[in-house]
Amino acid sequence: MSKELIELKNISKSYDGQLVLDDLNLVIHENEFLTLLGPSGCGKTTTLRIIGGFETPDQGQVIFDGQDITSLAPNKRQLNTVFQKYALFTHMDIAENIAFGLRIKNKTDQYIRDKISYALKLVNLEGFEHRMPDSLSGGQQQRIAIARAIVNEPKVLLLDEPLGALDLKLRQDMQYELIRLKKELGITFIYVTHDQEEALTMSDHIVVMNQGYIQQEGTPEDIYNEPENAFVADFIGDSNIITAVMVRDELVRILDVEFPCVDKGFGNEKPVDVVIRPEDVELVKRGEGRIPGVVTHIIFKGVHYEMEVQAGGFEWLVHSTREFPVGTEVDIRVDPFNIQVMNKPASEDEQAIGVEE
Amino acid sequence: MNNRIRPIEKIYMAVIFLFMYAPIVTLIVLSFNRSKSRSKWGGFTMQWYLNLIHDHEVLNAMANTLIIALIATVVSTLIGTAASVAMTGMKRRMRSLIIGVTNIPMINADIVTGISLMLLFKVLHFDAGFVTVLIAHITFDIPFVMLSVLPRLKTISPSVYEAALDLGAEPFFAFRKTILPDLAPAIISGALMAFTMSIDDFIITYFTKGSGFDTLSTKIYSEVKRGIRPEIYALSAIIFVAVLILLFASDRMKARSARRTGVVKKGMNAKLKTYGAVAGIAVASILIIAMALVYGGVFSKNSDQVFVYNAGEYIDPEVIELFQEETGIEVVYDEFESNEIMYAKIASDGAAYDVLCPSDYMIAKLIDNDMLMKLDRSAIPNAYEYIGKQYYESATAFDPANEYAVPYCWGTVGILYNRNLVNGPVDSWDILWDPAYKGEILMQDSIRDAFMVALARRGYSINTTDPAEIDTATADLIAQAPLVQAYVIDQVRDKMIGNEAALGVIYSGEAIYTKRENADLEYVIPKEGSNVWIDAWVISREARNAENALKWIDFLCRPDIALMNFEYITYSTPNIAAQEMIEDEEIRNSAVAFPDEETLNRCDTYISLGEEGDRLYNEAWKKVKSAD
Numbered sequence: 006m007s008k009e010l011i012e013l014k015n016i017s018k019s020y021d022g023q024l025v026l027d028d029l030n031l032v033i034h035e036n037e038f039l040t041l042l043g044p045s046g047c048g049k050t051t052t053l054r055i056i057g058g059f060e061t062p063d064q065g066q067v068i069f070d071g072q073d074i075t076s077l078a079p080n081k082r083q084l085n086t087v088f089q090k091y092a093l094f095t096h097m098d099i100a101e102n103i104a105f106g107l108r109i110k111n112k113t114d115q116y117i118r119d120k121i122s123y124a125l126k127l128v129n130l131e132g133f134e135h136r137m138p139d140s141l142s143g144g145q146q147q148r149i150a151i152a153r154a155i156v157n158e159p160k161v162l163l164l165d166e167p168l169g170a171l172d173l174k175l176r177q178d179m180q181y182e183l184i185r186l187k188k189e190l191g192i193t194f195i196y197v198t199h200d201q202e203e204a205l206t207m208s209d210h211i212v213v214m215n216q217g218y219i220q221q222e223g224t225p226e227d228i229y230n231e232p233e234n235a236f237v238a239d240f241i242g243d244s245n246i247i248t249a250v251m252v253r254d255e256l257v258r259i260l261d262v263e264f265p266c267v268d269k270g271f272g273n274e275k276p277v278d279v280v281i282r283p284e285d286v287e288l289v290k291r292g293e294g295r296i297p298g299v300v301t302h303i304i305f306k307g308v309h310y311e312m313e314v315q316a317g318g319f320e321w322l323v324h325s326t327r328e329f330p331v332g333t334e335v336d337i338r339v340d341p342f343n344i345q346v347m348n349k350p351a352s353e354d355e356q357a358i359g360v361e362e
Numbered sequence: 363m364n365n366r367i368r369p370i371e372k373i374y375m376a377v378i379f380l381f382m383y384a385p386i387v388t389l390i391v392l393s394f395n396r397s398k399s400r401s402k403w404g405g406f407t408m409q410w411y412l413n414l415i416h417d418h419e420v421l422n423a424m425a426n427t428l429i430i431a432l433i434a435t436v437v438s439t440l441i442g443t444a445a446s447v448a449m450t451g452m453k454r455r456m457r458s459l460i461i462g463v464t465n466i467p468m469i470n471a472d473i474v475t476g477i478s479l480m481l482l483f484k485v486l487h488f489d490a491g492f493v494t495v496l497i498a499h500i501t502f503d504i505p506f507v508m509l510s511v512l513p514r515l516k517t518i519s520p521s522v523y524e525a526a527l528d529l530g531a532e533p534f535f536a537f538r539k540t541i542l543p544d545l546a547p548a549i550i551s552g553a554l555m556a557f558t559m560s561i562d563d564f565i566i567t568y569f570t571k572g573s574g575f576d577t578l579s580t581k582i583y584s585e586v587k588r589g590i591r592p593e594i595y596a597l598s599a600i601i602f603v604a605v606l607i608l609l610f611a612s613d614r615m616k617a618r619s620a621r622r623t624g625v626v627k628k629g630m631n632a633k634l635k636t637y638g639a640v641a642g643i644a645v646a647s648i649l650i651i652a653m654a655l656v657y658g659g660v661f662s663k664n665s666d667q668v669f670v671y672n673a674g675e676y677i678d679p680e681v682i683e684l685f686q687e688e689t690g691i692e693v694v695y696d697e698f699e700s701n702e703i704m705y706a707k708i709a710s711d712g713a714a715y716d717v718l719c720p721s722d723y724m725i726a727k728l729i730d731n732d733m734l735m736k737l738d739r740s741a742i743p744n745a746y747e748y749i750g751k752q753y754y755e756s757a758t759a760f761d762p763a764n765e766y767a768v769p770y771c772w773g774t775v776g777i778l779y780n781r782n783l784v785n786g787p788v789d790s791w792d793i794l795w796d797p798a799y800k801g802e803i804l805m806q807d808s809i810r811d812a813f814m815v816a817l818a819r820r821g822y823s824i825n826t827t828d829p830a831e832i833d834t835a836t837a838d839l840i841a842q843a844p845l846v847q848a849y850v851i852d853q854v855r856d857k858m859i860g861n862e863a864a865l866g867v868i869y870s871g872e873a874i875y876t877k878r879e880n881a882d883l884e885y886v887i888p889k890e891g892s893n894v895w896i897d898a899w900v901i902s903r904e905a906r907n908a909e910n911a912l913k914w915i916d917f918l919c920r921p922d923i924a925l926m927n928f929e930y931i932t933y934s935t936p937n938i939a940a941q942e943m944i945e946d947e948e949i950r951n952s953a954v955a956f957p958d959e960e961t962l963n964r965c966d967t968y969i970s971l972g973e974e975g976d977r978l979y980n981e982a983w984k985k986v987k988s989a990d
Contacts (some may be wrong), residue, residue, distance in 0.1 A: 021453070059524055079527045080536075092525035096543045105539075106529030150525075334964065 010035045010161065010193055011056060016065035018051055024265050025051050025060070027217045031193060033161075038187050040196045040204040042215035044240070049167060049197045051213070056195065057086050057163050070160070082159040089169055090319035092147045093138040099125075099149055100134040106157040124152035129185065144175045152187065161193040168203065180206050201241045205229060213237050228239025238280040245283065245321055249346075251275045257346055260317030262295050264339060268346040278347045283324040286341035288314065300329045386602055393595035397879055401860030404879070410596035414533070418679050419695070421598060423581035426492070430577060431560035433560060434499035440554040441500070442507025447541070461512070463800055468505040475502060476569030483570060490572025498570040499563065499970070503556035508554030511545065511863035519545050524937035551607055551615035558608045561966075574669065574694035648956070665910065667692045668910035671704060671715035675769070678930035685917050691910050708733060712904030717911035723810075725767050726760035727971045734766045734902040741912040742768065752959075753936035756779055757896055759967040767916050771933040773870040774894050774957060774965055775811060776887040783864035791819035791888045794865060795838070798826055800845045804857060804866035807849035809983045810968055811893070812839060819891045824966050827975040838983040841987040849987075871933030873954050875969050885954045891964035896936070910953070 011033040018026040026048045033039050039048035054060040055067060058079030067075045071120060076084060085106070094102050099123050107117045125131050126150035138146055147167055156163055164183075168176045184207055187194050198204055200330045205213050205225040213220040213236075221233045232238035249259045251271040258280055259263050271277055291297060298316025310328050314321045317336050329335060379775050390419060393411070414420055467475050479701060480500070483494045486830070502620025518541055526595070527537035564579035578601060579925045585594050599646050670682075672696040683928035696715070698704040701724040707714060712733060720728065728734050739746065745768045753769040779788050783802065794803055794815065806812055814824045816835035826832065849864050854866040859879045868876075899918065901911045917923060921939035928935040928944070934955045944950040971979060 057528065059527075078533075080532060081526070086525070086528045088521040088525055090519060090521060092519065092521040094522065094526070094540055105526065105531075107536075109530040153525075153529070174407075253685045 007035045007334050009033070010037075010070060011195075012066075012068040013052070013055070013301065014068065016052070016055060016062045016067070018055065018060065018356045019049075025217055025347040026055075027076060029065070029217070030048060030218060031212065031219065031222075033193060034210075035106055035142075035160075036191055036193055038184075038194045038196065038207055038209045040198060041214060042174070042198060042201060042206040042211055042240075043220075044199055045216040046216075047134045048217040049199075049214050053086075053165055053195060053197045055159075057084065083159055084163060085159040086163040086165065087147070087150050087154050087158050087167045089166045090162060091138075091143075091150045091170075092351070093146055093150060095138050098135050098137055099141075102138065102149060103156055105153065111155075120156045120226070124156045127155070127189065128152045128182075143171050144179060147171065147179065148182070151183075154223050155190060156169050156187075159192065162190075164194060164196045164197055167196075168200075169198075176203070205241070207286045213240065215240075231335070231345055232274045232280055232347065235278045235280070238278075238345070242322075243283050243322055244280045245286065245296065245319075247279050247281070247319060248349075249277055249279045251346060255341075259344075259345060260296060260319055264295065264344060265341045266344040266346060267342050276349050278349055280345040280347060281321040281343060283311070284309070284327075285339060286314075286321055286323045287338045287340075288312075288323060288325055288327070288329055288335045290337050290351050294338035296337045298335055298337055299329050300333045300335060303329065303331055323329050364474060389595055389602070390599045393599040395595075395857060401856055401862055402880075407634060411600075411741045413593045414596055414600075416679075417877055418592060419576075420578075420581065420593070423576045423578045426495075426575065427561055427577040427579070430492070430496050431557050432808065433496055433501050434560045435553050435557040438500045438503035439507050442504045442552060442556075443511050443549055445547070446508050446511040447537070449512070450515055450520075451589060461508075461865060464505045464508055467502050468509070470955075472563070472565035473568070473569075476566040479566065480569040490570060491575045494570045494572065495567055495575070495577070496946065498566050499560045502563070502566060503559055503572075506555045506559055507549075507552035510555055511548050514545055514548035515541075515610050528829055529904045534571055545927065547615045554608050554612035554615065556610065558605055558780050561608075562605060574697055584699075586594050592822040600799070609805055615839075627759050628728060633915050666690060666910065667694055668717065668907045668914050669694045669696075669715040670717050670914065671696050671698060671699060671707070673721045676719065676931060676933075677924050680930075681918070681926055684923070689910075689913055689917070691913065708902055712902050713906055715902060716905035717768055717901050717914050718909045719897055719899050719966070721968075722757070722760045722898070725898060727901060728900065729761060730826045730970070733903055733927065735903045735905060735908060736765045737768070737901065737915075741909070742916040742919065748919055748921055748924070748937050748939045750936050750938045752962075753896065755897060756967055759969055760896075761898075768898050769896050769898045769920065769936040769960055770918065771871070771931070772894065772936055774887050775806075775814065775867065775869055775892050776873070776885050777865060778858050778868040778873055778876060778883055778885050779865045779886055780858065780861060780863075781882045782930075786822075788865070788886050790816055790898045791890055793820075794867070795842050795845070799864055801847050802864035803842075803846050804854045804863045805846050806854070806867045807851050809979050811867065812849070812986070813979060813981070814893045814968075817844075820889070823892055824891075825969050826973065827971060827978065829978060832978050832982050836985055837987040843986065843989050869933075870954050871931070874932045874952065876948065877954075887957060887965065889959055889964070891966070894962060894965035894967055896967060 009032055009311055013029055013031040016026050016029040017024070017102060017260055029048070029052065031052070032117055036165075040156075041052055043049050045057075055062050058074070058077060058081075061076060064253060065075075069082070069084075094105065097105070097173075101154075103124055104117045107316050112120075121129070128151055130145060130152070131139070133145070133149070135182075138149065140268045141149065150167070162241060168179050170177060183194070187207075189270045196204075196207065205228075208225055209237055210222065211225055211228050215236055221228060223236045228237065229241055231243060232244075232288060238244045238246055247259055249257050251268075251273070252258050252263060253265055254269040254271075255275070257266050257268070257279060260354075287294070288300075296317045299313045299323065300312055301315050301320070302313040304311050306324075309324045309326050312323045312325065312329060314335065314337065321337060373743075394406050394408070395402075395404055396407040417469075445460075449460055452460070461588065470680065474510045476498070479494070479498045480490070481747070482492060485498075488494050501860065522540045523536055527533065531539065554740070562579070563577075564583060567577050567584070568580050571577070576584070580736050582594055582597065584734060587589060591947055596713060614915055668691050670693055676697070682695055692821050698707065701720050704720055705724060705727065708718065708728070709731075725734075731828060737745075749769055753772060754764050756772075757769055777788055777791070777793070779793075784793070784799070793799070794805075805815070813832075813835055816838045817826060817831065819838070820830045820834060821829070822835070824829075848857075849855070854868045855864050855872045855876055858866050858868070859876055859880075861880070868885070869888075872883060873883075877885070899910055899915045901915075905911055918927070919937060921937060921943060924935050924937035924940035925943050928940060933957075949955055
């Protein structure tokens with residue numbers, strides 16, 4: 006793993022007596038695409054603003070490249086931010102917008118001109134130098150905001166839900182654009198979003214946050230396949246989260262039916278939560294599976310059918326390429342490696358599970 | 363339904379507009395009226411506007427107004443904008459508290475704000491004048507700036523400012539480059555609002571100004587209380603138009619600023635710059651005009667001064683100019699509305715003014731109360747060389763040894779009548795009791811003058827204190843009341859010029875003027891006799907600049923100066939040399955301005971009635987007025 010660039014140590018922050026971040030610790034590596042993911046109010050934007058210098062933590066330190074920058078003013082930090090609502094200077098044209106940071110640094114006119122054309126090329130908006138920001142579409146404005154940030158050659162680019170205001174198609178295009186940019190620039194991106202798909206698509210590293218706490222960190226695959234708690238499981242994609250009992254290693258009792266699994270070390274007869282992704286639930290003929298059920302609802306989603314199956318007193322969400330009409334009697338089967346067993350939170354504090362979305 | 367309501371709505375609107383704008387339209391029309399009468403159109407003229415340019419006092423007041431408005435605007439805009447920006451960083455509860463507190467001066471009655479500021483300045487021992495008025499104006503302007511800036515600030519996303527910081531800008535530079543351009547229309551609009559409020563203010567200025575300092579509003583007010591010169595119509599019209607333009611500009615700014623919050627149009631930037639430039643030029647030119655107007659020296663506090671307290675419109679302003687030029691003494695000139703007001707002022711602060719010009723009976727009262735200084739005869743040679751002996755003789759009625767007063771103007775009270783509306787020549791007060799003129803008679807609305815008419819008609823002394831004589835006069839006045847169109851003071855002049863009445867009791871000084879305006883008017887002193895009055899200069903016993911006050915009196919007695927004054931105010935001068943120098947033969951020999959000795963012998967001056975006399979007259983007058 007590459008070298009550590011930013012370290013947040015024991016950061017706490019509250020507004021009007023309300024705790025937003027509680028003793029947060031986080032390490033960000035060089036050349037990483039790190040995403041802070043969570044529902045609104047989880048503290049992700051505050052974390053980003055603390056890194057950017059727009060907020061000062063009540064407690065804790067921000068270490069940047071070995072230096073403590075906790076109380077350094079934002080204009081002195083070697084990082085730049087792309088804001089959610091673009092924050093372009095509406096009374097300046099595109100070229101003046103991009104040149105803003107460079108002029109403050111007293112760069113030569115030639116240097117600035119070169120940088121502007123380089124940056125516009127990078128964001129695919131060549132020839133836009135003398136347009137006014139308000140004559141551009143949302144996507145174009147966001148790309149200008151990115152261009153304005155990167156001409157300053159920051160070591161880190163902070164992106165605060167930059168695609169939040171764009172429509173779906175544009176958002177997907179911009180996701181690829183950002184990945185490409187990240188590769189070309191070779192710098193660290195710290196990205197804030199509440200959109201799990203965006204996070205999964207772009208990131209090297211995802212930090213899932215809720216109510217001021219980090220719930221889980223890891224690669225997109227780790228987060229998706231092995232959520233550590235019900236909140237993460239629920240927040241990342243659709244899930245069947247079911248209360249269960251770990252009978253012993255590699256055997257779990259779900260809805261009074263025992264299933265073999267691959268998890269170990271939870272103890273014997275221990276209450277747990279299990280996560281089964283809808284695409285991992287197999288529907289088979291009556292008698293061939295473990296729990297009998299009836300299809301109660303079906304809709305066609307394009308790549309697959311989304312069905313609800315009443316089985317063992319639980320309403321299962323199932324994705325399948327095969328169609329089972331409403332009323333079909335089926336059995337449910339799950340492969341052992343598709344059952345993700347998680348600890349049940351022992352206390353309120355540990356829980357922090359809003360399950361808002 | 364709608365269609366049926368429409369015409370009513372329209373009429374309703376029309377009535378509202380009529381009520382709102384009729385007075386202003388009247389004012390503007392009168393400002394172009396050649397005739398000084400309020401009821402007669404004498405043709406179109408720009409004369410009153412031109413006169414303004416030469417009116418030193420009005421120009422001075424205008425300069426004060428503009429300088430105060432300008433400085434107050436700049437300072438309050440800076441403070442108001444800074445405060446608004448600072449408040450965005452506050453917690454909500456604190457912010458609403460501060461908004462509430464700053465709004466108080468705006469909601470608070472002006473009179474309360476004015477009086478409390480006045481008290482504060484007194485407690486702090488601030489000399490009332492330019493600085494106190496300026497501080498007061500800044501105080502009440504700030505909320506207006508904030509009122510305009512705060513809402514606009516709320517619509518500006520702080521992320522633009524943060525973006526600039528993020529790109530390496532220092533906080534102030536970031537503010538100037540991002541927030542300020544968006545805020546500019548609201549700031550300019552607020553500044554225009556503040557400027558308008560400052561120019562507009564009367565009450566707060568009135569309480570914080572102090573003597574010898576006036577803005578336009580206080581100047582106009584002091585003039586209006588005494589009857590209005592047409593120049594004041596012109597001035598008011600100018601102010602109305604100026605304020606209208608400012609409000610309009612402020613509104614445009616606000617509309618512009620509101621539009622910017624919605625879909626922002628391309629090229630807005632250029633328009634904004636144009637507006638900024640226009641506003642800048644406007645402010646700069648106002649500044650230049652203001653500076654040019656101060657040539658008299660609003661700020662140059664001369665230690666060599668004389669404080670003059672005169673009746674309204676009772677001097678040629680050029681005379682004051684000349685005096686200042688020739689002697690180097692600065693004249694602080696204030697005007698009073700009535701002898702009684704003057705008396706109250708001097709009684710409360712004898713050092714407030716050095717030299718005063720009261721009427722005969724009031725001089726007697728001032729002498730009785732030991733409020734005057736004996737004059738040093740050697741210092742005022744002109745007073746004894748040029749003022750006619752007979753006037754000093756008359757003055758003995760109130761200044762028995764001629765020790766205190768130098769006569770300034772004098773005149774008689776008589777009947778002004780319209781030849782076309784009255785049959786045959788008028789020679790007696792009796793005509794005012796002739797039922798043929800029912801509703802055509804104007805009486806003076808003052809105790810002494812009204813009773814003088816009734817007493818003289820009966821052949822009684824006009825200073826009588828005999829209750830039986832007063833009772834008879836009272837009965838006569840009550841009997842006359844049904845014939846009287848109105849009891850008025852200044853309006854006698856205007857109504858007579860406008861042919862609104864056939865007969866009126868009037869002062870001789872006004873008679874000369876009315877004849878100029880309406881050739882059908884004649885003035886007569888009835889054969890039964892009348893009042894002759896004298897206004898004279900006296901010096902307050904506590905005067906701080908007695909020497910300069912003597913120079914002032916002596917200067918006014920110079921024949922050329924007395925002549926200038928006579929031609930301006932048209933009240934008869936007691937200055938014999940000046941009388942002889944009057945070029946217009948008709949006026950020089952006018953029986954109105956200078957009645958012959960035989961006529962004057964029939965007239966008496968008023969003398970103080972004493973406390974008991976005052977009480978008798980007051981009661982009798984009440985009876986007359988309630989019968990009216």
